[in-house]
Amino acid sequence: MSEETTHPPHDLSLRHLLARAALVEERVRRAVDARQATDPNPDDAFRGLYLDDQTVRRLLDEGRTTAGPDATDADQLAAAEAWADRADALRAGPGERGEREESGRLQKRVEVTTGPTRLRALTREFDLTSLDVEILLIALVPDLDDRFEQFYAYLNDDVTRQRPSAGLALGLCGVSAADAQARGRLHPAAPLRAGGLLLVDEPERPFLARALRVPDRVTAHLLGHDTPDPRVADVLAPWHGDPGTSWRRTPGTGDPAPLARAIANGVGLTYVREEQGGAGTALAAAALTHAGRSVIGVDLERLAADPHPTDAVRTLVREARLTGAGLVGAPIDPLTREKPEVIRLVAEADLPVILVGRAPWDATWSARPPLLLPAPRVGPEARAALWQQAHPAPLAADLDLTRVLSPFLLTPAQVAQAARSAAQVATLNGGEVQAEDVRAGARAQNAAGLDRLARRIEPAVTWDDLVLPADPLAQLRELAARARHRDRVLGEWGMRPGGGRGRGVAALFAGDSGTGKTMSAEVIAADLGLDLYTVDLATVIDKYVGETEKNLEKIFSEAAGINGVLLFDEADAIFGKRSEVKDAHDRYANVESAYLLQRMESFDGLAILSTNLRANLDDAFTRRLDLVVDFPMPDAEQRRVLWERCLGPLLPRAEGLDLDFCAESFELAGGNIRSVAVTAAYLAAESGGPVRMADLIHAVQREYQKLGRLTLASEFGEYVALLR
Numbered sequence: 012m013s014e015e016t017t018h019p020p021h022d023l024s025l026r027h028l029l030a031r032a033a034l035v036e037e038r039v040r041r042a043v044d045a046r047q048a049t050d051p052n053p054d055d056a057f058r059g060l061y062l063d064d065q066t067v068r069r070l071l072d073e074g075r076t077t078a079g080p081d082a083t084d085a086d087q088l089a090a091a092e093a094w095a096d097r098a099d100a101l102r103a104g105p106g107e108r109g110e111r112e113e114s115g116r117l118q119k120r121v122e123v124t125t126g127p128t129r130l131r132a133l134t135r136e137f138d139l140t141s142l143d144v145e146i147l148l149i150a151l152v153p154d155l156d157d158r159f160e161q162f163y164a165y166l167n168d169d170v171t172r173q174r175p176s177a178g179l180a181l182g183l184c185g186v187s188a189a190d191a192q193a194r195g196r197l198h199p200a201a202p203l204r205a206g207g208l209l210l211v212d213e214p215e216r217p218f219l220a221r222a223l224r225v226p227d228r229v230t231a232h233l234l235g236h237d238t239p240d241p242r243v244a245d246v247l248a249p250w251h252g253d254p255g256t257s258w259r260r261t262p263g264t265g266d267p268a269p270l271a272r273a274i275a276n277g278v279g280l281t282y283v284r285e286e287q288g289g290a291g292t293a294l295a296a297a298a299l300t301h302a303g304r305s306v307i308g309v310d311l312e313r314l315a316a317d318p319h320p321t322d323a324v325r326t327l328v329r330e331a332r333l334t335g336a337g338l339v340g341a342p343i344d345p346l347t348r349e350k351p352e353v354i355r356l357v358a359e360a361d362l363p364v365i366l367v368g369r370a371p372w373d374a375t376w377s378a379r380p381p382l383l384l385p386a387p388r389v390g391p392e393a394r395a396a397l398w399q400q401a402h403p404a405p406l407a408a409d410l411d412l413t414r415v416l417s418p419f420l421l422t423p424a425q426v427a428q429a430a431r432s433a434a435q436v437a438t439l440n441g442g443e444v445q446a447e448d449v450r451a452g453a454r455a456q457n458a459a460g461l462d463r464l465a466r467r468i469e470p471a472v473t474w475d476d477l478v479l480p481a482d483p484l485a486q487l488r489e490l491a492a493r494a495r496h497r498d499r500v501l502g503e504w505g506m507r508p509g510g511g512r513g514r515g516v517a518a519l520f521a522g523d524s525g526t527g528k529t530m531s532a533e534v535i536a537a538d539l540g541l542d543l544y545t546v547d548l549a550t551v552i553d554k555y556v557g558e559t560e561k562n563l564e565k566i567f568s569e570a571a572g573i574n575g576v577l578l579f580d581e582a583d584a585i586f587g588k589r590s591e592v593k594d595a596h597d598r599y600a601n602v603e604s605a606y607l608l609q610r611m612e613s614f615d616g617l618a619i620l621s622t623n624l625r626a627n628l629d630d631a632f633t634r635r636l637d638l639v640v641d642f643p644m645p646d647a648e649q650r651r652v653l654w655e656r657c658l659g660p661l662l663p664r665a666e667g668l669d670l671d672f673c674a675e676s677f678e679l680a681g682g683n684i685r686s687v688a689v690t691a692a693y694l695a696a697e698s699g700g701p702v703r704m705a706d707l708i709h710a711v712q713r714e715y716q717k718l719g720r721l722t723l724a725s726e727f728g729e730y731v732a733l734l735r
Contacts, residue, residue, distance in 0.1 A: 023097055024129045028233055030091030031130065032155055035148050038183050039162050046166060129233050136332050137206045142196055145184045149175050150209055150223040154230045177211065178219030188219055197223075207329035228326075232333045239307075242326045246317060248292075248308035248341070249424065264290040264297070264397070264423055265387040271301035274337070274363050278382050281365045282343075282372045285386030288420025291367035294386055295339040299363065305336040311366075312345045314353060324356040331362050343368030351376055371467070371542065391417040394426050398449075401427035404434035407443045415449045425456040466545045467575075470537030477534055478645065478652050478681060479527060486640045487531055490518050491538050493637055494617045515614040517635065519582070521625035522642025525682025528621040529578065531640070536576040541617070545578045567610055575616070582620035611635060645681060650674040653681045657688035663701035669730075676726050677711055687714050708733040 134144055153159040153174060160173035167176055177197055178188050186193040195201060197218075203209040208229050212222040228240040239247065270281065285291035296306045307330060317323045331338055338360065346354050347370050358364060358377035372383060389397070395412040406412065421429060433452035437444040477484060493500075493516045501507045501514045520528040529545070536543040551562040566577070611618060612635055625641075633639065645653060651674035658664065679687070690710035695702040708730050715722050724731045 025235060027091060027128055028130050029155075031088075031144075031148055032152050034088060034091060035145075035152050035183070036156075036159075039152075039159065039166070042166055042183060043162060129235070132335070133208075133233070133333065136335070137202050137208060139202055139208075140196070142184060142186070142193065143201075143203050146180050146196060146223070147203060147208060147225065149180045149183055151225045151230060151233070154225060154227075172222060174212070174222040174224050176219060177221050177223060180223055181219075194218070206332065207325055228330070229333070237334055240326050240330055243323055243330065246310055246313045246323055246327070248310040248339075249428065264389060264393060265294040267294055267297035267301045270294065270298035270365075270382075270384065273382060274298060274302040274304075279361070279363060280358050280377060280379055280381040281363075281384060282381040283365060283367045283384045283386045284371070285367060285369065285422075286388060286420075287369075288388050288422060289386035290389050290423055291386035292339055292341050293423035294384075295341075295365035295367060299337040299339065299365070302337075302363070304363065305334055307331050307334075307336045307338050309338055309340040309357070311340045311343055311353075311357075311368075314340075314357075315345045315350050320350065320353045321356060324353065324360070327357075328360045328362065331360070337363035337365065339365045339367065341367035344370050347373070369467075389421065389423060389426070394419070394421060397423050397426040398430045402430040402434045404430070404437060405443045407445050410444065410446055410449070412449065415446050416453065419450075419453040419456075421453060421456060425453075429453045429456055466547075468533060468536075468543040468545060470533045470541075470543055472530055472533050473537060474534055476656070477527065477531060478649050478656065479531075480643065480649075483531075483640050483642060486638055487535060490516065490638050490640070491535050494535070494539055515611075515616050515618060516637050517611055517614070517618045518620070518638040518640060519625070519633070519636050520619060520621040520640050520642060522623070523644060523680055524623055525680030525685075526642035526644060527681050528642055529580070530681075531642070532576060532578045532619045532621070535617075535619070539576070539617075542575040543578060544575050545580060547580050563610065567614060577616060577618045579618065579620045582622045644678065647674050650677075650679065650684065653684045654688075657681075657685045658691075658702070659688075662688075662692055663695070665701040665703040668702070668704055668707065672728065672730070673707060673711070676728060679711075679714065683714050683718070686717075687711050690714070704730060705733045 130144070133139070137143075139147070153163065163175050163179065164170045164173045166179055167173075175183070177194075181188050181190070181193055184193070188194070196203065197209075197211060199205065204211065207226065210224050210226060212224060214221065231238070273281070281295070283291040283295055292308070296308070299306050307327065309327060314320055314323060327338060330336070338357065340357055343354060343366050347368075351373070354366070354376045358366065358381070359379065366381075367386065372381060374380075391413045394416045398412060398416065416426075419429075429449070429452035431452075432455050433444050433448040436448045436451060440448075474488075477487075479487075497514050497516055507514075520531060522528055533543050546566055551566070552559050625639075651670060654670045654673050658670075687707065687710040690713055691702050691706040694706040694709060698706075708727065711727075712722055712734055722734065727734060
């Protein structure tokens with residue numbers, strides 16, 4: 012039987028550790044022998060509790076007695092390292108690693124992180140010197156053998172101090188206590204302490220008298236136990252420890268190979284931006300697994316609530332470095348405003364870190380630039396596959412899982428949680444999983460406390476998508492030109508001097524609902540290469556005095572740090588005319604309007620306000636606007652173009668669609684026409700055929716009902732018979 016078979020990897024790692032600890036024991040024995048040789052009363056039961064004149068004289072004459080390495084230690088050290096050499100020679104069997112060994116670089120990463128010699132792997136990961144390892148072992152041995160507590164108490168000349176002191180540790184290593192480089196290995200920024208491998212207690216004592224100890228988690232790891240540190244148990248994500256192997260094999264959750272390749276080539280920080288129902292955490296976990304690392308999932312919302320997040324982050328980083336893991340933190344959004352310093356701590360950890368969130372990345376969150384990636388959204392088919400992988404409970408025969416899950420936007424982790432929840436309900440009822448169980452499990456994943464002050468829109472339209480008269484279209488282009496050239500006009504040429512005015516551009520879009528105000532703002536944002544942020548002012552207004560201004564200040568402060576377009580919808584809700592002060596309500600309403608007027612004037616960004624009631628706006632506010640664009644209702648010719656565009660090129664159409672009749676007969680705005688087209692498309696999807704004229708007529712009827720308009724037979728002409 013070979014050595015490798017006789018001694019499994021874990022056994023080899025433990026033998027290596029114990030052999031190195033035995034070498035420390037030899038040095039301690041020599042130190043005890045040397046002390047006893049000069050101690051006039053070595054058997055004194057009360058030694059360490061008092062100092063007599065004779066002991067003081069001995070200390071003055073001979074100094075502190077310790078015993079460092081000698082010539083015999085070299086052979087014992089070589090024998091100890093032989094166990095590590097045997098363990099390093101072992102390799103994973105064929106097919107054991109699967110996909111993780113697809114390249115030489117990834118193979119090397121696997122060997123280092125999952126190798127059997129834990130002490131040697133720890134030395135490499137934390138970049139320890141041979142002196143660091145010796146100090147670590149000296150501090151470790153009392154946790155391996157309680158006899159060393161008495162040994163150290165004897166050498167410390169104090170029965171109450173049963174841990175090695177800094178001076179004793181340096182002496183056992185054979186270096187002088189006055190050696191600056193040796194003392195530097197115990198500095199807070201040195202690898203042992205910065206990595207959390209060694210704790211220096213009793214800071215009030217002189218440096219050489221401070222006690223050294225190894226955290227329990229580090230000791231447990233070296234002995235082969237890898238339960239996470241209890242300090243961070245509360246901040247681990249529900250999906251922590253799931254390697255993501257099922258996620259990466261499910262269509263629709265993204266390919267982890269490119270990100271894994273980037274991690275293997277040294278990319279330390281990645282930010283995966285996901286929308287609701289995205290597969291950001293699944294992609295991150297699968298990529299780390301693909302790169303040969305384990306996964307530590309961090310719930311950043313819980314981390315933000317931790318009373319000492321800095322300590323928690325340090326413990327997480329140590330945990331990841333001990334186990335050869337990477338950190339996956341999500342969601343980042345709770346930390347962006349209140350605790351960005353925690354993001355910085357996590358992002359700058361010296362190991363692979365993948366953060367997931369919905370907010371755009373802020374360059375101030377980390378000194379090192381991240382790799383920015385979009386997260387794929389999990390489709391209905393992928394949700395159904397993930398559901399059955401997570402919990403293959405028996406489903407009802409008539410249950411169409413894909414159809415039931417289609418309205419729910421869920422991440423892979425949420426799908427797994429929902430599947431377990433539904434299975435529990437089915438077990439309680441003693442039957443198969445029904446459609447209502449699936450819906451209940453999916454609804455249970457809804458989060459609370461959504462932030463509705465602003466909503467980010469990625470522009471997806473261009474100037475060609477706008478259907479407007481020539482004059483409004485020209486004004487929109489002028490607005491884009493103002494935003495593009497504001498630095499030259501307002502800065503170099505000084506065309507807006509004094510008054511604390513900023514270099515912002517403000518415009519008002521006025522017109523009936525559906526006439527294209529929001530789309531025009533999106534077109535301008537796309538033309539300038541900016542994001543569009545929509546603010547619903549109805550959610551900003553607060554009945555308590557001063558709260559509305561605070562909410563507005565939050566919006567403007569956030570906008571000041573980004574390159575984007577702010578769109579204030581329903582602006583007349585707060586930009587209304589100031590009235591005569593008759594009571595306290597009038598006074599504070601006027602204060603809100605006045606604050607907003609001056610805040611808009613000092614704003615350096617591009618702000619667009621939309622309203623359906625232009626006449627309600629304050630004249631002082633209108634004067635501060637750069638442009639006022641009126642959006643009229645489209646005429647018949649423009650409606651014909653809108654009908655064609657809203658139906659689109661992909662929607663199947665039946666023969667005989669009379670779009671000319673629709674444009675001439677139905678006086679609808681562009682938004683209403685789009686709504687009609689969508690309704691007709693749903694009707695066609697339900698019927699399984701192309702869009703017919705009957706679908707359009709029915710959709711127009713539904714739109715009239717929404718608008719509160721009468722359905723007159725004269726408007727529907729020859730198609731009145733199609734009304735349902």
